[in-house]
Amino acid sequence: MSPPTDAFEITEATRLLLYQSMLRTRALEKKAYDLFMEGLVQGTTHLGLGQEAVAAGFAAALRPDDMSFATYRGHNHMLLRGMSMASILGECAARANGCCGGKGGSMHITDVTKGAMGSYAIVGAHLPVAVGAAWAGVLRGTRQVSVCFFGDGTTNIGTFHEALNLAAIWKLPVVFVCENNLYMEYTAISSVIPVEHPAADRAAAYGLERIIVDGNDADAVYEIAATTTERARRGEGPSLVEALTYRHKGHSRADPGKYRPDEEVAAWMERDPLIIYRARLESLSFPVAILDEMEQMARAEADAAADEVRAAPLPDPASLMTDLWANGGSEWRN
Amino acid sequence: MAELTYRNAIARGIGQEMERDERVVFIGEDIGAAGGVFKTTVGLFERFGPDRVRDTPISEQAIIGGIMGAAMNGLRPIGELMFSDFVGVTWDGIANQIAKTRYMTGGQVTLPLVIRTANGGGTHFGGQHSQSVENWHMMIPGLKVVAPATPRDVVGLMAAAVRDDDPVIYLDHKKLYALKEDVPDGEIVDVLGKAVVRRPGSDVTIVALAAMVHVALEAAARLADRGVSAEVIDLRSLVPLDTTAFLESVARTGHLFTVEENPRLCGWGAEVSSIAAEECLWDLDGPIVRITTPHIPLPAAADLEDMAIPSADRVVQTVLSQA
Numbered sequence: 127m128s129p130p131t132d133a134f135e136i137t138e139a140t141r142l143l144l145y146q147s148m149l150r151t152r153a154l155e156k157k158a159y160d161l162f163m164e165g166l167v168q169g170t171t172h173l174g175l176g177q178e179a180v181a182a183g184f185a186a187a188l189r190p191d192d193m194s195f196a197t198y199r200g201h202n203h204m205l206l207r208g209m210s211m212a213s214i215l216g217e218c219a220a221r222a223n224g225c226c227g228g229k230g231g232s233m234h235i236t237d238v239t240k241g242a243m244g245s246y247a248i249v250g251a252h253l254p255v256a257v258g259a260a261w262a263g264v265l266r267g268t269r270q271v272s273v274c275f276f277g278d279g280t281t282n283i284g285t286f287h288e289a290l291n292l293a294a295i296w297k298l299p300v301v302f303v304c305e306n307n308l309y310m311e312y313t314a315i316s317s318v319i320p321v322e323h324p325a326a327d328r329a330a331a332y333g334l335e336r337i338i339v340d341g342n343d344a345d346a347v348y349e350i351a352a353t354t355t356e357r358a359r360r361g362e363g364p365s366l367v368e369a370l371t372y373r374h375k376g377h378s379r380a381d382p383g384k385y386r387p388d389e390e391v392a393a394w395m396e397r398d399p400l401i402i403y404r405a406r407l408e409s410l411s412f413p414v415a416i417l418d419e420m421e422q423m424a425r426a427e428a429d430a431a432a433d434e435v436r437a438a439p440l441p442d443p444a445s446l447m448t449d450l451w452a453n454g455g456s457e458w459r460n
Numbered sequence: 461m462a463e464l465t466y467r468n469a470i471a472r473g474i475g476q477e478m479e480r481d482e483r484v485v486f487i488g489e490d491i492g493a494a495g496g497v498f499k500t501t502v503g504l505f506e507r508f509g510p511d512r513v514r515d516t517p518i519s520e521q522a523i524i525g526g527i528m529g530a531a532m533n534g535l536r537p538i539g540e541l542m543f544s545d546f547v548g549v550t551w552d553g554i555a556n557q558i559a560k561t562r563y564m565t566g567g568q569v570t571l572p573l574v575i576r577t578a579n580g581g582g583t584h585f586g587g588q589h590s591q592s593v594e595n596w597h598m599m600i601p602g603l604k605v606v607a608p609a610t611p612r613d614v615v616g617l618m619a620a621a622v623r624d625d626d627p628v629i630y631l632d633h634k635k636l637y638a639l640k641e642d643v644p645d646g647e648i649v650d651v652l653g654k655a656v657v658r659r660p661g662s663d664v665t666i667v668a669l670a671a672m673v674h675v676a677l678e679a680a681a682r683l684a685d686r687g688v689s690a691e692v693i694d695l696r697s698l699v700p701l702d703t704t705a706f707l708e709s710v711a712r713t714g715h716l717f718t719v720e721e722n723p724r725l726c727g728w729g730a731e732v733s734s735i736a737a738e739e740c741l742w743d744l745d746g747p748i749v750r751i752t753t754p755h756i757p758l759p760a761a762a763d764l765e766d767m768a769i770p771s772a773d774r775v776v777q778t779v780l781s782q783a
Contacts, residue, residue, distance in 0.1 A: 193533065227566035236565045243532060244565065251557050254525020261526065262533035265485065265511060270533070288522035295517070449567035450602055452625035458601075459701045459735075460653065 134349045140186060144344040147182035148400050149424035151202040154211050157428040158218055162379055166219045171232045174202040176374035179399035180305050181206050183347025184273055187355050193243045195256040195274045198233035200245030203275055207242040211431035221438035228441040250280045253289035260298040271358045272300045279310030281324040294332040299358035302366045311377045312385055325368040334366045341369030342399040461644055467637035469611040470500040473618030478508050484622055487514040487523060488540025497542055498578060520546050524553035531573040544579035544593045544631055558627045559602030574621045579631035580671055580721055581769050587757035592721035595728045597629045598698045604652055605698040607631040609673035612643045616650030633670040653700030661691035664715035664779055667706050667732055669695050672719040679775035698728050707740050714745035719770050724755040746782050751775055
């Protein structure tokens with residue numbers, strides 16, 4: 127596993143950005159949880175609590191026109207591409223102010239104008255989509271990079287292999303990021319793979335480097351993100367990154383996560399990416415007052431977004447029959 | 461005007477659109493240097509080069525996901541699935557992702573893409589390489605579905621499909637590849653959702669699609685000898701569906717027959733019949749009758765397959781039995 131290397135320099139501004147990003151995603155997901163408990167979030171949610179460093183590290187390395195593809199556990203990634211908390215929480219609550227007008231829901235947070243190319247709820251579906259988008263960028267000469275986030279369970283589905291193979295043979299600018307949180311859903315990933323590392327141990331099959339990073343260390347993730355995205359941008363092809371991390375909650379709202387041993391949970395809670403990073407910033411003499419203020423600002427942002435959602439109208443009934451087709455309608459006959 | 465086969469019309473149609481718009485690209489298995497396993501794409505690789513005409517691995521999920529991503533980022537891709545039966549391998553990409561993304565994102569994502577595939581039976585390939593799967597797609601909101609019956613329509617409907625801003629499933633019929641007709645020179649462009657009357661008639665209406673149009677036409681010619689004037693309507697497109705075309709025809713003839721290759725349950729003819737029953741029941745002078753493949757997989761044996769797929773004989777007998 128690669129810790130941040132001494133040779134890779136991270137500026138003070140970037141460190142503050144990484145911390146701020148993690149604070150904001152933490153605040154967002156806690157608020158999503160609160161809104162669920164208030165009864166405002168319909169359906170279900172899959173929270174990224176505990177996995178903030180992966181989202182923060184990659185988002186900090188991307189250009190505005192790069193493209194991020196995420197799963198149903200995608201709120202973190204989509205927020206950090208520049209979406210507002212209100213548009214994400216509004217979508218979770220299926221309000222008119224949600225990014226998809228309430229038609230997508232918690233599992234489909236999307237804002238393509240920000241490179242937040244969608245959150246995909248069928249495991250593995252988005253890997254080939256990220257590949258195709260990268261290919262289009264190459265043909266159009268845009269120098270965009272596609273970053274595709276997925277869970278450890280995805281490595282056992284066919285699209286994982288088809289997408290990696292195609293990206294590798296076409297040498298496309300895609301960074302595949304496996305957020306290995308040790309559990310596919312309710313089952314330990316170690317019990318359903320014949321190798322130790324679900325992604326990294328399969329990289330060689332596609333001629334790719336074996337990359338494992340501490341996914342709870344934002345600096346380490348940022349370094350890998352910067353090197354793999356720049357490599358992609360130089361035309362040197364895809365990378366497959368396995369980021370080791372842990373979700374603080376169960377798979378979804380229906381899951382209390384009781385299948386995880388208490389001592390394992392406790393050990394990972396100590397490795398909370400925010401605790402790790404706060405300690406690092408303090409050891410680097412960042413003023414505590416500023417760090418505290420950043421934390422308060424993130425919470426205030428989430429509070430304000432939640433207020434906005436509570437006040438937002440339900441979707442316009444007329445929207446039921448719109449936007450099936452590019453002409454805005456849903457007619458199928460004359 | 462020159463004679464063109466249905467087979468060669470496919471490359472002509474794709475070439476016409478690639479020439480016009482450099483955003484149009486084409487990917488699939490063996491479509492490039494090999495010219496397609498049915499030789500339907502011969503010459504495109506040489507003409508447009510490997511950037512725009514790309515051979516893929518045997519990875520249907522990567523083809524379908526790949527064209528979706530390419531369409532999200534500024535291209536107008538055509539993806540080929542070698543046999544239409546293979547949509548089963550990548551059904552998530554088609555039915556869950558491509559079909560639903562515009563609606564689920566509140567209209568953010570436009571997917572101007574075409575999935576082109578060789579559909580239909582009559583070639584004795586067995587049950588996994590012979591199906592007619594137009595009804596599978598017709599029932600998914602968000603997909604447009606076209607199936608040309610003639611070489612001219614192969615070109616014109618390909619142009620319509622490529623130029624449409626929504627996902628279009630384009631099903632050419634492999635039994636028709638050798639069919640020839642004189643086709644006008646120059647650009648041919650149709651619109652989606654416009655049926656064509658292939659043979660006017662006054663006694664009965666026969667609605668058909670793709671290869672079944674020719675079965676219906678042969679039946680209509682024989683029915684004429686028996687004193688029955690049959691009107692044959694080629695739907696050409698299931699979504700959008702030109703309901704006006706068959707409702708107006710039935711209003712004149714009072715009899716409706718559908719001829720489809722789909723197995724019996726939930727074939728497209730059921731939808732056409734249902735619309736007619738709801739909207740023009742009082743124009744009808746007899747029951748609506750569907751002529752379909754039985755509810756079985758298609759057998760490989762030629763004599764068995766020929767019994768399964770609707771034939772002109774079966775259409776003639778069915779129509780006469782109702783007269």
